Amino acid sequence: MVRLDEVAVGYNRKVIIDGIELEIEAGEVVTLIGPNGSGKSTILKSVIGQLPLVAGKTYIADKAVKDMSASEMARLTSVVMTDRVRTELMTCREVVANGRYPYTNKMGVLSKEDWNKVDAAIARVHAEDIAGCDFMKTSDGLRQRIMLARALCQEPKLMVLDEPTSYLDIKHKLSMIRLIRELAKDEGIAILMSLHELELARIVSDRIVCLKNGHIDKIGTSEEVFADNYIKELFDIEEEDYKIWQGL
Numbered sequence: 001m002v003r004l005d006e007v008a009v010g011y012n013r014k015v016i017i018d019g020i021e022l023e024i025e026a027g028e029v030v031t032l033i034g035p036n037g038s039g040k041s042t043i044l045k046s047v048i049g050q051l052p053l054v055a056g057k058t059y060i061a062d063k064a065v066k067d068m069s070a071s072e073m074a075r076l077t078s079v080v081m082t083d084r085v086r087t088e089l090m091t092c093r094e095v096v097a098n099g100r101y102p103y104t105n106k107m108g109v110l111s112k113e114d115w116n117k118v119d120a121a122i123a124r125v126h127a128e129d130i131a132g133c134d135f136m137k138t139s140d141g142l143r144q145r146i147m148l149a150r151a152l153c154q155e156p157k158l159m160v161l162d163e164p165t166s167y168l169d170i171k172h173k174l175s176m177i178r179l180i181r182e183l184a185k186d187e188g189i190a191i192l193m194s195l196h197e198l199e200l201a202r203i204v205s206d207r208i209v210c211l212k213n214g215h216i217d218k219i220g221t222s223e224e225v226f227a228d229n230y231i232k233e234l235f236d237i238e239e240e241d242y243k244i245w246q247g248l
Helices: 040-047 070-076 092-103 112-124 140-153 170-187 198-204 230-234 239-246
Strands: 002-011 014-024 029-033 055-060 077-080 158-162 190-194 207-212 215-220
Touching (some): 002 040, 014 055, 014 215, 029 040, 029 170, 029 198, 040 158, 040 190, 070 077, 070 092, 077 140, 092 112, 092 140, 112 140, 140 158, 140 170, 207 230, 215 230, 230 239
Parallel strands (some): 029 190, 077 158, 158 190
Antiparallel strands (some): 002 014, 002 055, 207 215
């Protein structure tokens, strides 16, 4: 579903990470982890075309991202970034409906079928009871559900999530991770995301991509990545602190 071929990413032609080779299948959850500043968000923005590639090519559904129109990208890819979305007097249902606009005519009018898909996406994330509520007056956890519903409403082949559990308490973190896992498996969506919470990455990921010092240091299953002392080495954790982390 997604392929990165000898990709180098960065800002203003300055390479942050190079030599990226990665494929993601439909229904697979792939998570980026690594120290702060290792390039997780940079990779995500480059995959979806928000940042130009320094080198290489990115493909979604066998088509090069650089050759796609904005409309094509919006139909294939949905994105939930860490920035808190601010709306003016919009209900949660109206926020979710924004995900249907890549499919509307020039007037941007949603059909009955579009609204049915909006409501189905809201139901899929179990947010029916807040559909009519002011988006800005809901909790962080509920807003994240609504943003996930908006992304789902686009009917994407690829969903890109940048720290989707930020700002959430442990209950809502676990609920969000479960939803992400269900969407991948039930809807066949390829999911590429970044996470700071290593235990959540361990739970949700089919594969984990480990970033360090300007390159991909390792790609593997949770069992492979969390074996031995690899996490200690990846994050350069002091022995005493690592023992504390292991005991959590």
